[in-house]
Amino acid sequence: MGITSGTGVRLLLLICFVGHVRLQQSAKDYNYTGNKLMEVHLDRDSHVRVIKNLKDSFLEHWPKVFATGGRVHVVAPSEEYVKVQRNFTEGGMKYKVLNPSHGINTNELEMRGLENNLEMTWEFYNPLSEIDRYVKGIAANHEFVELLQIGQTAEERQILGLRINPGNSSHKVWIDGGFHAREWISPATVTYIVDQLTRNYTNNKDIADGFDWWIVPVANPDGYEYTWTHDRLWRKNRRHSNNTQCVGVDLNRNWDFYWMEVGASSDPCSPVYAGPFAESEPEVRAVRDLILELNSDNSLAIMLTIHSFYQAWMAPWGFKYEIPEDLDEMLAVLKAAVSAVKNTHGMEYKHGQVTEFLRPASGCQDDWGKGVAKIKHSYTVELRDRGRNGFTLPRDQILPTAQETWEGVKAAVRKVVESKKRL
Ligand SMILES: [Zn+2]
Structure with missing residues (x-):
C-alpha cells in the first residue's frame, strides 16, 4: 500500500525547517546546536491540522505526506522550540524530543585529521x-x-x-x-x-x-x-x-x-x-x-x-x-x-x-x-x-x-x- 492511500497507516515522516533565510542574512557560520528533533503523534485530524498550519511557516519539510494515525518528525530550530512546543501542548498532542541538538551529530562529525x-x-x-x-x-x-x-x-x-x-x-x-x-x-x-x-x-x-x-x-x-x-x-x-x-x-x-x-x-x-x-x-x-x-x-x-x-x-x-x-x-x-x-x-x-x-x-x-x-x-x-x-x-x-x-x-x-x- 502506498502511504498516500490510507489514513490508518503508521507513518514516520520528517518535517524539517532549518532557517536558511535567517542564516544567510545574519550569520555566516550557522551553528545547529539546540535544534531539536521531535517526534509527534497525530492521533486526531486536529493534530494533522496543527502540523499543516505550522509547516506554512517552515522553510522546509520532507517528506510532505502525512496523515492521522501516524507520527511525524519535526526539527525545531532552538529559537522556535518554545513556540512549537506550545502549539503541540495546546493541541493536546503527544510528543517527545528525540535529539536535543539535532544536526550536531558527534558520531558523524568525528573526522580524521586531514593532514x-x-x-x-x-x-x-x-x-x-x-x-x-x-x-x-x-x-x-x-x-x-x-x-x-x-x-x-x-x-x-x-x-x-x-x-x-x-x-x-x-x-x-x-x-x-x-x-x-x-x-x-x-x-x-x-x-x-x-x-x-x-x-x-x-x-x-x-x-x-x-x-x-x-x-x-x-x-x-x-x-x-x-x-x-x-x-x-x-x-x-x-x-x-x-x-x-x-x-x-x-x-x-x-x-x-x-x-x-x-x-x-x-x-x-x-x-x-x-x-x-x-x-x-x-x-x-x-x-x-x-x-x-x-x-x-x-x-x-x-x-x-x-x-x-x-x-x-x-x-x-x-x-x-x-x-x-x-x-x-x-x-x-x-x-x-x-x-x-x-x-x-x-x-x-x-x-x-x-x-x-x-x-x-x-x-x-x-x-x-x-x-x-x-x-x-x-x-x-x-x-x-x-x-x-x-x-x-x-x-x-x-x-x-x-x-x-x-x-x-x-x-x-x-x-x-x-x-x-x-x-
Ligand atoms: Zn536530495
Missing part, C-alpha cells in the same frame, strides 16, 4: 579535497579508467567524474551523487561503487566488464564544500543571483522538464528555488550535456541519481500522479534492487513511483532523464535512513549503506540488461 593523508576510507566522511584527490588517483592508477572534467561551478571548481569501462562494454550506466550538498552519504556511497569497480576490480570483474560506467561522485562540489566549512545542512549550489542576498539553486528543481510547474519555488531564498530559468545552473548543464551525448545512440541503459534520505528506489513520474505506461518494467528493476539491498544487511527500502511517496515536484533529474533524455530506466535512490538521523547519518552507517547500495546497483543493472535481451 594524515591516509588512504580513502569509508569509516569517515571525506571532504571534497580528499574525494577529488581519490578520483584523480583512481584514474591515474587504472588504465581502463578515464578522468572526466565535465564542467565548472560558479566558484570555479571542476566537476569531476570517471569513466570505467574495463570490458569495452556498450551497456552504459550513469551514476551521480552529491547534487544535494548536505546528503553526505551520497558521495560516500558513489565513491564506494567506484572503488568496487577499480581497486576491487578482480572481485567484481564480471559486473565491471559488463558495463560502461559513467560516474560523478560530487555533482555539486561548491555546495558540498560549503557543508564542511559553513552550514552542515546546506542543500543548494552556491551561485549568487542578481537582486537577492540569498544564494543557491536547488539542482533537483532546475531541469528543463515541466520546470517550475509544481513543488518548486521562484523565491531565491527557498531551499527548493528552481533557478531563474530552466537549466540555469552549471552543474545541471554539465550533467545534462554529457548524458544527452551518451544517450544520443540510445545506449544509456540506466541512470541513477543518488540522494538521501528515506530508503527508497523511485521511478518517474515525480511531477504528476499519473503513472508512466512502462511502470511495471521499471518496478521489476527497482524490486530487484531493493531485494538485493535487503539481502545485504536486512535493511528495508521502499520502491515505487516518486508520487506514491512524495507530493509532486517538477524540474527533477529523474523525470528529465525519462522525459527528455529518453532513458527508459531513470531513477532516484534515497539512501539511509528514515529520518532519525536524516542528513547527518552516523559514520558507522557509511559502509553498510554503501555496501547494500552497491548490491542494489548490481541487481538493477543486471535486470535492465536481462529485460533488454528478452525484447
